Amino acid sequence: MNNSLPPSTNAAPAELIQLGHYELHDCIGRGGMGLVYRARDTRLDRQVAIKCLRTELFEHHYVERFKREALLLAKLNHPNIVQIYDFIEAPDQLALVMELVEGQNLQLHLREHIVPFAQRMRWLTEIAQGLAVAHDAGIIHRDLKAENILINQRQVAKITDLGIAKSQDYNATLTDHVAGSYCSMSPEQAMGEAIDFKSDLFSFGILAYQLLCGAHPFGDTNNKLQLMQRIISHPPIAPSKHNPNLPAEINDLLGQLLSKDPAKRPDNTHWVAAQFEALSHLQLQNEFASDETQALIPNGSAANPSNVKHTGINRAVKTQDHPTFETRFVAVNTAPKKSRWLSIKNYVADNKISVGFGLFSVLIVAAVAVWQLQPFKTSNDIAENLTEEPYSQAREFNKGIEALKLFDRPGSLEAAEKSFNRILLHTPNNAAAVAGLSLVYSYRYSGDSEDPIWMQKADASAQQALQLNAQLALVHVALGRLLTIKAEHGKALAAFAQALVLEPKNIFAWRGKVSALRSAHRYDEAIQFAQQGLEQFPQERFLADELGNVYIDTINYTKAEEVFRRSIHMHPDAVTAYAGLHIALERQNRADEAMQILQQGLQIRSSAALYGNLGNALFIRGNYLEAASAFEAAVSPSTGNPGNYLAWANLADVLLWIPGRGAEAQKAYRKAHDLLVPILSRSPDDVTMISRMALYLARLNDRTQAESMLERVIALSPKNAYVHFRAGLAYELLGERDAALASLIKAVELGFPVKLIQAEPDLLDLRRSSGVF
Numbered sequence: 001m002n003n004s005l006p007p008s009t010n011a012a013p014a015e016l017i018q019l020g021h022y023e024l025h026d027c028i029g030r031g032g033m034g035l036v037y038r039a040r041d042t043r044l045d046r047q048v049a050i051k052c053l054r055t056e057l058f059e060h061h062y063v064e065r066f067k068r069e070a071l072l073l074a075k076l077n078h079p080n081i082v083q084i085y086d087f088i089e090a091p092d093q094l095a096l097v098m099e100l101v102e103g104q105n106l107q108l109h110l111r112e113h114i115v116p117f118a119q120r121m122r123w124l125t126e127i128a129q130g131l132a133v134a135h136d137a138g139i140i141h142r143d144l145k146a147e148n149i150l151i152n153q154r155q156v157a158k159i160t161d162l163g164i165a166k167s168q169d170y171n172a173t174l175t176d177h178v179a180g181s182y183c184s185m186s187p188e189q190a191m192g193e194a195i196d197f198k199s200d201l202f203s204f205g206i207l208a209y210q211l212l213c214g215a216h217p218f219g220d221t222n223n224k225l226q227l228m229q230r231i232i233s234h235p236p237i238a239p240s241k242h243n244p245n246l247p248a249e250i251n252d253l254l255g256q257l258l259s260k261d262p263a264k265r266p267d268n269t270h271w272v273a274a275q276f277e278a279l280s281h282l283q284l285q286n287e288f289a290s291d292e293t294q295a296l297i298p299n300g301s302a303a304n305p306s307n308v309k310h311t312g313i314n315r316a317v318k319t320q321d322h323p324t325f326e327t328r329f330v331a332v333n334t335a336p337k338k339s340r341w342l343s344i345k346n347y348v349a350d351n352k353i354s355v356g357f358g359l360f361s362v363l364i365v366a367a368v369a370v371w372q373l374q375p376f377k378t379s380n381d382i383a384e385n386l387t388e389e390p391y392s393q394a395r396e397f398n399k400g401i402e403a404l405k406l407f408d409r410p411g412s413l414e415a416a417e418k419s420f421n422r423i424l425l426h427t428p429n430n431a432a433a434v435a436g437l438s439l440v441y442s443y444r445y446s447g448d449s450e451d452p453i454w455m456q457k458a459d460a461s462a463q464q465a466l467q468l469n470a471q472l473a474l475v476h477v478a479l480g481r482l483l484t485i486k487a488e489h490g491k492a493l494a495a496f497a498q499a500l501v502l503e504p505k506n507i508f509a510w511r512g513k514v515s516a517l518r519s520a521h522r523y524d525e526a527i528q529f530a531q532q533g534l535e536q537f538p539q540e541r542f543l544a545d546e547l548g549n550v551y552i553d554t555i556n557y558t559k560a561e562e563v564f565r566r567s568i569h570m571h572p573d574a575v576t577a578y579a580g581l582h583i584a585l586e587r588q589n590r591a592d593e594a595m596q597i598l599q600q601g602l603q604i605r606s607s608a609a610l611y612g613n614l615g616n617a618l619f620i621r622g623n624y625l626e627a628a629s630a631f632e633a634a635v636s637p638s639t640g641n642p643g644n645y646l647a648w649a650n651l652a653d654v655l656l657w658i659p660g661r662g663a664e665a666q667k668a669y670r671k672a673h674d675l676l677v678p679i680l681s682r683s684p685d686d687v688t689m690i691s692r693m694a695l696y697l698a699r700l701n702d703r704t705q706a707e708s709m710l711e712r713v714i715a716l717s718p719k720n721a722y723v724h725f726r727a728g729l730a731y732e733l734l735g736e737r738d739a740a741l742a743s744l745i746k747a748v749e750l751g752f753p754v755k756l757i758q759a760e761p762d763l764l765d766l767r768r769s770s771g772v773f
Contacts, residue, residue: 022048187231192578235260236255435461435477466479557584676692688723
């Protein structure tokens with residue numbers, strides 16, 4: 001028999017796989033770390049599920065994390081939690097042997113079945129009971145949602161997927177922080193704050209609301225930004241809006257669970273379970289003999305349940321790839337009716353519905369259910385069938401500006417460009433649209449591309465707009481942004497000043513001026529102007545992000561943390577602040593929190609900055625293989641920015657420490673050098689880029705140019721801690737130990753973190769010989 005795992009597909013393997021005394025059959029699910037197989041225990045002759053760690057993840061960090069899941073599950077023994085039977089550890093394989101749950105996850109089950117209200121109440125009681133046992137063991141699930149609840153063939157709910165659960169008394173690895181799904185997070189989890197079992201209670205409240213009301217308590221779940229904002233700052237929608245028949249007791253309980261303040265949520269999960277158990281003995285009496293007239297079905301973009309093949313197997317569901325758990329009630333009986341809650345005893349006694357009428361009602365239910373299970377028309381579907389709205393220049397310009405305001409969101413720049421080009425089709429000499437295009441191109445250049453063609457197009461458009469109408473504020477904004485990229489700071493600030501004279505509350509001018517001041521290293525002015533801007537525009541997170549970056553530059557990490565948290569609170573779906581907050585926390589030696597924030601950002605969206613930060617964090621910890629993977633993602637066209645010289649340099653740094661990859665490291669340094677040359681030619685006095693170039697030249701053994709640049713950059717910026725650190729490292733690479741030591745001591749005096757010096761492998765010999773660090 002074959003001892004290796006089959007490919008990561010759902011198809012049955014071509015030959016039987018033997019793992020110990022288990023026979024592996026078909027792959028029935030997959031997750032971020034493992035593949036789940038249906039298997040047979042040959043000793044006990046029973047069917048089991050075996051979760052195997054993916055072979056490509058068989059590295060120390062993932063192995064430890066996989067073991068942690070086994071330890072967490074082993075603590076729990078409850079009928080409403082998927083049970084663990086065994087743990088297999090071999091030199092080339094790790095596996096969890098678990099209870100095989102024949103059935104579906106709750107999300108899929110609700111798509112395919114009409115579920116009585118009483119059954120939904122029983123499920124909530126069971127989930128709460130299982131969750132209470134987990135909380136007793138000090139375990140926080142952190143991702144409680146419909147996809148992570150299995151419904152077996154006896155209609156019993158079981159909690160699964162504790163792979164990201166966190167034990168309150170277990171020291172997890174530094175890189176092991178996974179945020180919950182955005183649609184089920186608690187407010188404190190969404191903001192990256194410390195969480196306890198009450199965070200799970202909030203997530204459970206969302207799940208309970210969905211089951212009982214057929215909708216998410218904070219509205220549409222397709223827009224992650226809006227949803228996370230609502231979770232953090234908006235009250236939940238009143239349950240009566242979706243299900244007016246809910247009794248006051250359930251409304252009150254949902255309100256407690258969904259409280260923004262954890263202190264106002266219930267203090268004991270067993271109490272929550274007891275409440276649902278008591279309420280589950282009540283049923284809503286209406287004109288029918290049962291409550292099966294209320295069915296939960298997919299809403300909006302969800303797949304047509306009639307097209308979903310019932311396999312009886314739980315498939316792992318990724319929140320980002322599947323419709324979120326959005327359902328609504330099928331209103332079968334629209335006639336006015338009186339509703340009241342009775343005990344089961346009273347309900348049976350009072351229910352006098354005839355068998356014939358009961359059968360008739362069932363036929364009505366079935367007919368309506370079939371009709372309702374047809375695909376729903378979304379607003380986009382309807383729009384496709386309507387004639388395109390008449391052209392309006394004002395409407396089109398506003399659309400372009402609104403898209404431009406969110407320039408760092410996927411698709412926003414494309415939408416803005418489309419609107420401005422549509423205006424130019426009708427009015428070729430419209431200066432505002434041309435200026436808007438210039439901003440589109442400059443944002444593309446400074447985003448995740450840095451292709452010089454974008455700067456050339458931005459330059460041409462800005463000059464054209466200036467010739468067409470020099471009295472428009474947006475024209476000067478476009479010019480100012482272009483000049484900032486060119487490092488012509490004086491001219492850039494003059495352009496933004498002119499824009500603010502013409503339009504004092506032009507948000508692009510405020511953003512641009514802060515960015516230009518920071519680029520010019522006029523930090524005090526940048527801080528003052530950004531703070532003034534935030535007073536006028538309290539929800540302007542771009543000003544907060546830029547202010548946070550200024551605080552990072554000036555080594556004020558406490559202030560940086562405060563500002564980046566404010567930014568995330570304003571817009572939880574924007575990844576820029578997550579990258580900044582990670583740096584602020586890392587520099588305060590709060591590594592666990594920093595990694596948690598980084599994982600939250602990566603869950604929202606890939607970006608070169610986030611992957612670069614992840615690589616740096618792993619590199620500091622000596623996890624070179626994982627750091628290399630992160631840096632490779634940072635330079636990947638699909639997940640990062642192949643035009644980012646710094647990402648290439650970081651990749652080169654880590655490749656040096658992986659046996660056999662020295663040649664790749666030199667190629668990556670050369671790539672970083674080549675990408676930096678044209679940028680440095682436009683900003684010849686930028687001390688950050690000069691010091692980095694000197695370091696790359698030292699890596700490439702170009703002693704003459706490296707030493708020349710080092711002398712120049714230290715003269716230009718004698719009080720810059722980062723400059724002295726890079727100089728110290730470069731001198732060490734060039735074999736000039738005394739100069740290296742002097743520069744590093746100066747860097748520490750200026751506030752550079754000693755731990756970063758201690759984490760730099762190239763400085764190991766210097767530290768040992770000098771004994772200074």
